[in-house]
Amino acid sequence: MNGAQDLGGQMGFGPVNPEQDEPLYHAAWEPRAMALTVASGGMGHWTIDESRHARESLRPADYLSSSYYEIWIKGLSTLLERHGFLSAGEMASGEASLPPIQPKRVLKAEMVSGALAKGGPTERPAAGPQRFQPGDTVRTINMNPTGHTRLPRYARAKQGTVVLVHGAHVFPDASAHGGGEQPQWLYTVEFSGPELWGRGADPTLSVSIDAWESYLEPA
Amino acid sequence: MSGHDHHHHDHDHDHDHDHDHDHEHEHEHDNHFTPIEARVKALESLMVEKGYVDPAALDVIIDTYETKVGPRNGARVVARAWSDPAYAARLKQDATAAIAELGYSGRQGEHMVSVWNSADEHNMVVCTLCSCYPWSVLGLPPVWYKSPPYRSRAVIDPRGVLAEFGVTLPEAKRIRVWDSTAEIRYLVIPERPAGTEGWSEERLADLVTRDAMIGTGLARQPEEEAA
Numbered sequence: 406m407n408g409a410q411d412l413g414g415q416m417g418f419g420p421v422n423p424e425q426d427e428p429l430y431h432a433a434w435e436p437r438a439m440a441l442t443v444a445s446g447g448m449g450h451w452t453i454d455e456s457r458h459a460r461e462s463l464r465p466a467d468y469l470s471s472s473y474y475e476i477w478i479k480g481l482s483t484l485l486e487r488h489g490f491l492s493a494g495e496m497a498s499g500e501a502s503l504p505p506i507q508p509k510r511v512l513k514a515e516m517v518s519g520a521l522a523k524g525g526p527t528e529r530p531a532a533g534p535q536r537f538q539p540g541d542t543v544r545t546i547n548m549n550p551t552g553h554t555r556l557p558r559y560a561r562a563k564q565g566t567v568v569l570v571h572g573a574h575v576f577p578d579a580s581a582h583g584g585g586e587q588p589q590w591l592y593t594v595e596f597s598g599p600e601l602w603g604r605g606a607d608p609t610l611s612v613s614i615d616a617w618e619s620y621l622e623p624a
Numbered sequence: 625m626s627g628h629d630h631h632h633h634d635h636d637h638d639h640d641h642d643h644d645h646d647h648e649h650e651h652e653h654d655n656h657f658t659p660i661e662a663r664v665k666a667l668e669s670l671m672v673e674k675g676y677v678d679p680a681a682l683d684v685i686i687d688t689y690e691t692k693v694g695p696r697n698g699a700r701v702v703a704r705a706w707s708d709p710a711y712a713a714r715l716k717q718d719a720t721a722a723i724a725e726l727g728y729s730g731r732q733g734e735h736m737v738s739v740w741n742s743a744d745e746h747n748m749v750v751c752t753l754c755s756c757y758p759w760s761v762l763g764l765p766p767v768w769y770k771s772p773p774y775r776s777r778a779v780i781d782p783r784g785v786l787a788e789f790g791v792t793l794p795e796a797k798r799i800r801v802w803d804s805t806a807e808i809r810y811l812v813i814p815e816r817p818a819g820t821e822g823w824s825e826e827r828l829a830d831l832v833t834r835d836a837m838i839g840t841g842l843a844r845q846p847e848e849e850a851a
Contacts, residue, residue, distance in 0.1 A: 615806035
């Protein structure tokens with residue numbers, strides 16, 4: 406979706422302002438928010454793609470004025486309500502008023518190190534032949550889906566070169582919406598600065614994205 | 625969020641021992657909670673009360689990224705690569721496996737690729753669409769990495785971004801920006817500073833900053849070696 410999350414090439418946000426000796430967190434609630442998000446994902450009821458879509462579905466003004474852990478908590482609230490774990494009323498009041506439902510699993514303390522060490526690999530056996538090879542010239546498709554996609558606006562309908570092949574990976578555009586994994590070949594595609602940004606672009610720049618096969622056509 | 629105040633006043637505080645971590649807030653009046661603090665507290669106590677999360681698991685997750693997983697991991701990978709050509713070759717060929725040799729793997733580092741700076745080329749990593757970052761080698765991302773100024777400009781004006789980090793590259797140097805749009809995570813291998821011949825891996829690792837491994841910085845020079 407063309408939401409506020411799709412930031413590449415937008416202007417007006419000002420300088421980066423890196424913080425010297427930045428602390429790991431800036432408020433006591435941030436580590437709790439981080440851990441709650443990780444542990445809730447551990448229940449196994451939504452994919453990382455669905456959680457990204459929940460975050461990017463925030464209203465743009467809300468997204469852009471929230472810190473990243475705030476975005477996580479707002480996204481998590483959406484997921485907990487959508488999957489029946491908590492009602493909006495419960496989250497607003499802080500009072501449990503409905504009986505709990507049974508999660509697929511609960512991440513216990515003793516399971517954490519194993520779960521983090523395993524992570525969530527997304528590579529899957531390929532369902533079909535690899536269509537592109539490193540060095541191939543390709544063009545990204547143009548599309549403006551209302552659902553989740555990982556093809557950023559700045560890289561749509563652009564010509565680039567395949568530089569890496571990563572095997573077949575879970576397809577987020579499907580996985581975010583309960584469509585299952587539908588793995589596709591995944592490629593790193595490199596574009597020149599002038600191809601992406603046109604007149605005045607830095608000629609020494611190249612930018613790559615990781616693109617699923619259905620984002621690409623031969624050029 | 626104002627409803628949350630009632631939660632603490634009206635309940636017999638059977639949730640409160642779940643919040644022992646917030647020392648500086650524990651004894652304050654609830655009105656001192658900002659809306660987001662109150663919201664996270666309410667969410668945590670509801671999740672614990674309903675049995676969806678184990679509060680001890682939250683502590684272990686937090687401790688992992690405070691004490692075990694951080695940019696020191698990545699610095700050890702880089703120092704090994706600088707010191708051991710055979711390891712460097714493996715890191716180029718299959719970064720996930722080579723990084724796992726040092727014991728670093730898992731969440732947000734499942735599929736790693738190493739990208740190598742050289743005299744001709746500088747690499748920089750961004751996630752324009754969210755906050756994808758190689759947790760297994762760098763830990764949790766800094767705020768600026770997740771914020772609109774960096775995410776919007778890294779792909780169109782990387783030299784301008786680098787200048788804000790105090791980095792000026794030669795005009796002719798190629799800049800390659802890697803936008804992490806999938807589950808592939810990129811680790812920048814900075815150039816090894818001159819004058820470090822014969823240094824131990826441990827000493828070399830001290831030169832490898834987090835920003836150098838994102839590509840918004842360079843490795844420290846020997847004269848900048850941390851005391």
